[in-house]
Amino acid sequence: MTARRLARGGLVDRSVPLAFRFDGMDLSGFAGDTVASALMANNVALVGRSFKLHRPRGFFGAGHEDGIMVSRLAPRPATNQLATVTPLEADASYVSVSTWPDARRDVGAVAQWFSRLLPAGFYYKTFMAPNWHLFEPFIRGAAGLGRVPDPAWQPVSESRYGDCDVLVVGAGPAGLGAALTAARSGASVMLVDDGEGPGGRLVSDGIDDGGWASRTFAELHTMASVRLLCRATVWGYHEHNLLTVIERRPADAPDLDLRNWKIRAGQVVIAAGAHERPIPFADGDRPGIMLASAARSFLHRHGVLAGERAVVFANNDSARGAALDLAAAGAAVTLVDIRPDPGGTQAAMLAGRGVTLVAGGCVLRAIGRKRVEAVQLRQADGRLSTFPCDLVAVSGGWNPAFHLASQTREARSVWHDDLATFVASHGEGRFRLAGAARGIFEAGACIRDGVEAGQAAVRTLGRTGPAIEAPDLDDPFVARSVAPLWFVPPRRPGEKVFVDLSGDVTTADLGLALREGYDSIELVKRYTTAGMGVDQGKSGNVNVIGIVGALTGQATDLVGTTTFRPPFVPVEFGAIAGARQQARLYPWRHTPLADWHLARGAVMYEAGLRWQRPGYYPLPGEDGKAAASREARAVRNGVGVYDGTPLGKFQIKGPDAGRLLDLVYISDFGKVAVGRGKYGVMMSDDGLIMDDGVAFRLAENRWLLHSSTGAADKVHAHLEQIMQVHRPDWQVSILPVTTQWANATLCGPRARDLLAALKPDFDISRAALPFMGMAEGHLGTIPVRVFRVSWTGEMSFELNTPARHATALWEMVMAAGAPFAITPVGSEANHILRVEAGYISTGHEVDGTADPYDLGLGALVSATKPDFLGKHAMMMRRALDPERCELVGLLPGDPERSVPEGAPLTPGGDKVGQEGFVSACVRSVALDRVIALGLLRRGRSRMGEIVHARVRNEIVPLRVVAPVFHDADRARVRS
Amino acid sequence: MLQISCPWCGTRPEGEFICLGEAVPPRPDPAALSEAEWAAALANRANIRGLHAERWWHVRSCGRILTIWRDTVSHAIVPPPDGTAALEVKP
Numbered sequence A: 001m002t003a004r005r006l007a008r009g010g011l012v013d014r015s016v017p018l019a020f021r022f023d024g025m026d027l028s029g030f031a032g033d034t035v036a037s038a039l040m041a042n043n044v045a046l047v048g049r050s051f052k053l054h055r056p057r058g059f060f061g062a063g064h065e066d067g068i069m070v071s072r073l074a075p076r077p078a079t080n081q082l083a084t085v086t087p088l089e090a091d092a093s094y095v096s097v098s099t100w101p102d103a104r105r106d107v108g109a110v111a112q113w114f115s116r117l118l119p120a121g122f123y124y125k126t127f128m129a130p131n132w133h134l135f136e137p138f139i140r141g142a143a144g145l146g147r148v149p150d151p152a153w154q155p156v157s158e159s160r161y162g163d164c165d166v167l168v169v170g171a172g173p174a175g176l177g178a179a180l181t182a183a184r185s186g187a188s189v190m191l192v193d194d195g196e197g198p199g200g201r202l203v204s205d206g207i208d209d210g211g212w213a214s215r216t217f218a219e220l221h222t223m224a225s226v227r228l229l230c231r232a233t234v235w236g237y238h239e240h241n242l243l244t245v246i247e248r249r250p251a252d253a254p255d256l257d258l259r260n261w262k263i264r265a266g267q268v269v270i271a272a273g274a275h276e277r278p279i280p281f282a283d284g285d286r287p288g289i290m291l292a293s294a295a296r297s298f299l300h301r302h303g304v305l306a307g308e309r310a311v312v313f314a315n316n317d318s319a320r321g322a323a324l325d326l327a328a329a330g331a332a333v334t335l336v337d338i339r340p341d342p343g344g345t346q347a348a349m350l351a352g353r354g355v356t357l358v359a360g361g362c363v364l365r366a367i368g369r370k371r372v373e374a375v376q377l378r379q380a381d382g383r384l385s386t387f388p389c390d391l392v393a394v395s396g397g398w399n400p401a402f403h404l405a406s407q408t409r410e411a412r413s414v415w416h417d418d419l420a421t422f423v424a425s426h427g428e429g430r431f432r433l434a435g436a437a438r439g440i441f442e443a444g445a446c447i448r449d450g451v452e453a454g455q456a457a458v459r460t461l462g463r464t465g466p467a468i469e470a471p472d473l474d475d476p477f478v479a480r481s482v483a484p485l486w487f488v489p490p491r492r493p494g495e496k497v498f499v500d501l502s503g504d505v506t507t508a509d510l511g512l513a514l515r516e517g518y519d520s521i522e523l524v525k526r527y528t529t530a531g532m533g534v535d536q537g538k539s540g541n542v543n544v545i546g547i548v549g550a551l552t553g554q555a556t557d558l559v560g561t562t563t564f565r566p567p568f569v570p571v572e573f574g575a576i577a578g579a580r581q582q583a584r585l586y587p588w589r590h591t592p593l594a595d596w597h598l599a600r601g602a603v604m605y606e607a608g609l610r611w612q613r614p615g616y617y618p619l620p621g622e623d624g625k626a627a628a629s630r631e632a633r634a635v636r637n638g639v640g641v642y643d644g645t646p647l648g649k650f651q652i653k654g655p656d657a658g659r660l661l662d663l664v665y666i667s668d669f670g671k672v673a674v675g676r677g678k679y680g681v682m683m684s685d686d687g688l689i690m691d692d693g694v695a696f697r698l699a700e701n702r703w704l705l706h707s708s709t710g711a712a713d714k715v716h717a718h719l720e721q722i723m724q725v726h727r728p729d730w731q732v733s734i735l736p737v738t739t740q741w742a743n744a745t746l747c748g749p750r751a752r753d754l755l756a757a758l759k760p761d762f763d764i765s766r767a768a769l770p771f772m773g774m775a776e777g778h779l780g781t782i783p784v785r786v787f788r789v790s791w792t793g794e795m796s797f798e799l800n801t802p803a804r805h806a807t808a809l810w811e812m813v814m815a816a817g818a819p820f821a822i823t824p825v826g827s828e829a830n831h832i833l834r835v836e837a838g839y840i841s842t843g844h845e846v847d848g849t850a851d852p853y854d855l856g857l858g859a860l861v862s863a864t865k866p867d868f869l870g871k872h873a874m875m876m877r878r879a880l881d882p883e884r885c886e887l888v889g890l891l892p893g894d895p896e897r898s899v900p901e902g903a904p905l906t907p908g909g910d911k912v913g914q915e916g917f918v919s920a921c922v923r924s925v926a927l928d929r930v931i932a933l934g935l936l937r938r939g940r941s942r943m944g945e946i947v948h949a950r951v952r953n954e955i956v957p958l959r960v961v962a963p964v965f966h967d968a969d970r971a972r973v974r975s
Numbered sequence B: 001m002l003q004i005s006c007p008w009c010g011t012r013p014e015g016e017f018i019c020l021g022e023a024v025p026p027r028p029d030p031a032a033l034s035e036a037e038w039a040a041a042l043a044n045r046a047n048i049r050g051l052h053a054e055r056w057w058h059v060r061s062c063g064r065i066l067t068i069w070r071d072t073v074s075h076a077i078v079p080p081p082d083g084t085a086a087l088e089v090k091p
């Protein structure tokens, strides 16, 4: 009839009832329940819909091998909680996922009638299709492994580091044995278990250990060198013994939802147990059909009997324990064992304890749609019958959980004939497996194996692990003499045999993948998505391998396994990040003038490498475009000032400094006079421009090299690598000094007049301080170093001062500049000005594919240097294909028509044949119209031609012109 | 996350370093190579599965570039089998 809560048994506290809602139903559970066990106790069998076909689904496992998720709507929203491991909360409201409006009345369930339209490889092929975006909204809606509640879940999470001598994974019999012996040796121990408490199989299989697990756990609890983590899953085993652990609702921090640990362990004992696997049969995914271990776990952990008329379907001895336990709890139990002679005389013993044995029988098919109502049974003699039942507990054998060992890449999967599964083969380096994780199932043997593993682990740390008095346990029925049966072939075409419930993969899908030529197990996995669902194939994966072997005529062990990768269980990204989000992960860089800019109403944003710079300073009622135009006009007509602090600055010092610059720049630097600067283009050795900037010779052997803001870190690494790796004999030091200096760059025709008004104690005449000259001195009491460089197409003075003087310098400049109507200038105006002047910019024209000739900088390439970085590759590339994209100016036919930066240039605006792109487009204040720069194939020989930019739904004609729109003879810059 | 031993600073987490890739030989003189040899020197890497030498820049500490020997499968870092020092120290 039904599943129900028993009057006794389990770890739930029947004195603490918890009311909750699920899909609108008012239900009640007990403290100690999981959401899954509480639903089972209320006889709610249909709890979700399958991922692809929306078939009705119930709980198949009792832990992480299950795939049923719920979302919590109240008291706080939470997304995609695995129901079998989520503790039930008082007055919580849950809903099923992948369903609408709920699991019982799911509209998407029509998908199961159209399953032929959703074959294996459907997603694979659709993702590859060129018109994927047409299907995407529908498919995302219909597929989806869950949904984001509104408001979205904002778990409170933390990320923490830990370390220990021995990390023990799993607090079952083997893990407890290992942890206790390691802890008694004096080693520091972390014991991590994904359940609510210790015991593992001792609890879930109801093995009488005389209180050993509780006593052991209590002793560990008292030891200062031991840390116990429950509700915590080791999800990754990374390099150098770093393990990542997700801890859900940490016991010591009630305000936390999640904590992600990064634990560096000296030694690791993996006692993660084993996963039972199914024997897939037709419609074997119906609610009420579950792993035998799950039925046993619900019984012993939660006091829930999963059904009253149970069929236990097995190919090995372990299910006998489940059958006897269910019978003892009051169910009518029939054990269908495919083995003709399973264990000789046991039929009588089983019958004596209420279990009917059908030896040599087989379950062929489940009957019932929203819940199993009966199974079709074949007896040993071939007779078919329909056998009513409300529970099918299935056991196809056990797969040791050596996933973590495999993640190290130091363990191989090897076939074990008696267990009919893979076990791990590995050296004894930094980890060892213990208990069921290495195929030892009997509980007492597991304890002894754990103790040995703990002793071996501490021995490598120079400690002695004492022997532990392990109790003798009565645990006769464990997986052995497994008669492998990977699936029961369907008797009629169209009957579905699900092998992977999470991924909605059937045996027919596997056959299709093989027929289409995806014959390696890794390809079968990707094509069918087997093993890629929520449960990551924990229960069904070995069946998949077995079926592929059967269909291809290979021995199972030769099919091989798929690669084991983290995470072992789904992990929220938010838990990994913890509090390190956004600016707390990548802090912003601010110049010392940030507050000054903000006080002036600047709109700030990133200018590269996390530097916050003013974009523009809007006046009341002004938008960004108007502000940028106003600022740019001020520079063209009067004087502006901008904060050039973020520009990368490196002091290059030493007798070989000149040689270094000659190696990294395309021009000759050796002959630059002291006190003068030179513009340099820097290439990587692949012959493409990496960055540009001006280097000033401060003294004979001391230079200040400027890089672009965004390229500073790259240039730093580049220079260090040259010096430390490629020219270690050169005497040069490289010192980044970007943040030592604050900057105020005066630019515009009145810049010198303004500088004079600042009362410099040095000569600023054109003769004394020409373009590419420099001076050092004071403005009042403020020390400055002045460079004559320009990135605006106007006369410019870059005033640099030690960072502590930044605000004083700017206030002095603004006060002295008032008569000149000085205007602070942001990045947007800078962009307009540099495009007008035709100066290149890293990230726009310098896009990683251009060389100096492409950008019209061929005249800078040294004719005398035999070698510099990039020269050889550049020449080789140019010889191979002289048809390069070259820098050009572009004028739209409509002077008010802007083109998005990055828009492709194609012949006639066709969809094909890209011949360049628009690298920058601004509304020029000098020409009072839209202008653009671009890279165009053979551009310099195409002056006057009309080319076409292809933008969304439109083709914009552009006239090719020289890439300079202002101060073409550089007279203003040099004034 | 690797743990990398710096001769100056001791054993430090990978986050303090930037990986500079395979430890290629110092830049050869392009004039001494054919075009094919130069292209190979620029672009071809052994990409070894197993033990190989690679460079790490201890940028968030001493600033030195180290050469370490690491197994690309197990990530084990071992003493240089050729007996060289981890640092390419200036003479």
Ligand SMILES: [Zn+2]
Pocket: B006, B007, B008, B009, B010, B058, B061, B062, B063, B064
């Ligand atoms: Zn260091």
